[in-house]
Amino acid sequence: MSAAVIYDHSSSYSVDELSGKSFPGLEFRVSLPGATDRVIDINAYLDTGAELSIFDGALIVPRLGIDLMAGPEVRLNAATGFTISARIHRLLLAHAQLGRFTLDAAISTVPIRRNLIGRDFFQHLQIGFREFHHTFLVTEAP
Amino acid sequence: MQVQMKAKAKKLAPRPRKKPAASKPAKSGRNGLSSPYGYRTVEMEWMNKHPEKLRPYAGEYVVVEGTRVVAHSPDAAEAIRTAKQRGVVIPFILFLEKPDPNVIRIGL
Numbered sequence: 001m002s003a004a005v006i007y008d009h010s011s012s013y014s015v016d017e018l019s020g021k022s023f024p025g026l027e028f029r030v031s032l033p034g035a036t037d038r039v040i041d042i043n044a045y046l047d048t049g050a051e052l053s054i055f056d057g058a059l060i061v062p063r064l065g066i067d068l069m070a071g072p073e074v075r076l077n078a079a080t081g082f083t084i085s086a087r088i089h090r091l092l093l094a095h096a097q098l099g100r101f102t103l104d105a106a107i108s109t110v111p112i113r114r115n116l117i118g119r120d121f122f123q124h125l126q127i128g129f130r131e132f133h134h135t136f137l138v139t140e141a142p
Numbered sequence: 143m144q145v146q147m148k149a150k151a152k153k154l155a156p157r158p159r160k161k162p163a164a165s166k167p168a169k170s171g172r173n174g175l176s177s178p179y180g181y182r183t184v185e186m187e188w189m190n191k192h193p194e195k196l197r198p199y200a201g202e203y204v205v206v207e208g209t210r211v212v213a214h215s216p217d218a219a220e221a222i223r224t225a226k227q228r229g230v231v232i233p234f235i236l237f238l239e240k241p242d243p244n245v246i247r248i249g250l
Contacts, residue, residue: 015190018200019241027182029232040222041182041234059203059235062219096181111218113239 007128007137009097014043024129024136026117029094030055031064033102036092038064042115046127046136049079050118053093053105054086059115060107074106085109098125098138182234184208200240205233 013022024046031039040063042055054076061068071087086106094100103120128137188209189196195211196204205213205225213224218235225233 014186016239016241017189017193017196017236018238020193027186027234029181039232041232043182043186043236056218056237058218059237063222063233063235094181111237113237 005126005128005139007126007139009138010135011138013134013136022134024127026095026098030060031092031094032066033090033092035064040064044115044117047116047118048122050116052076052088052120053103053118054112054116055091055105055107056112056115057086057108058111060091066107068107068109071107076106076108084112093121185234196238200238203235203237205230205235207234 011024011026014025015022025043026046027041027043029039029041040059042059044053044055052074057068060066066089068087068089071089074086074088075083076086077083086108088104089107090102091105092100092102101121101124105120122141124141126139126141130136185206185208189206192209199211199214202214202216203218203221204211205221207225207230212228212230213221213233215221215224218237221235222233225235
């Protein structure tokens with residue numbers, strides 16, 4: 001079976017500022033739906049291993065004024081086996097070229113070092129990774 | 143499965159789909175709208191080209207605006223407060239992990 005895809009956008013990998021390692025990532029303007037007067041810009045890794053998008057509560061909560069513990073609790077389980085607690089909240093993610101997306105994302109109750117964009121986001125966009133070239137391609141999901 | 147980049151896949155039947163959100167180029171200006179190509183292209187390019195400017199803040203949250211770090215702290219809320227006091231409207235905040243050659247990242 002063969003398939004052909006036309007991608008609308010391409011992006012170079014982001015570069016970690018201190019380690020120099022590159023990774024597929026995107027910057028987003030994050031707010032609560034209907035409350036776009038309080039926004040924060042963050043960067044996040046694209047992670048196909050994450051069922052949900054996950055954001056550092058230490059970043060999101062103070063800026064957006066979220067009642068973190070009011071959201072349903074989930075347990076985030078990493079490949080290493082450790083688990084942390086997070087709460088689900090509806091967030092609006094805006095990207096300058098890709099548009100706006102509403103996600104029921106996990107917000108960690110403890111600080112985490114990286115924000116992750118997960119498979120909930122990949123339902124909206126189709127992404128192709130060109131790891132050898134440190135680029136990735138994006139288009140609307142079919 | 144072979145993926146080709148040239149021809150568009152044929153569709154057997156039209157599918158209803160949501161109208162994509164309009165993607166307008168960001169306006170030029172201050173506080174996050176500084177590039178027509180993205181909200182934070184200026185900041186990202188500066189950080190990629192000048193990691194030495196960020197090394198003093200390893201292990202801290204930093205707020206970057208344009209081509210400078212306007213606030214930093216081990217506590218994200220404090221960094222955001224400082225940035226607001228210094229006139230930042232929309233903070234672009236990130237955590238600078240201390241580099242360790244023995245660490246492999248696996249997502250979370």
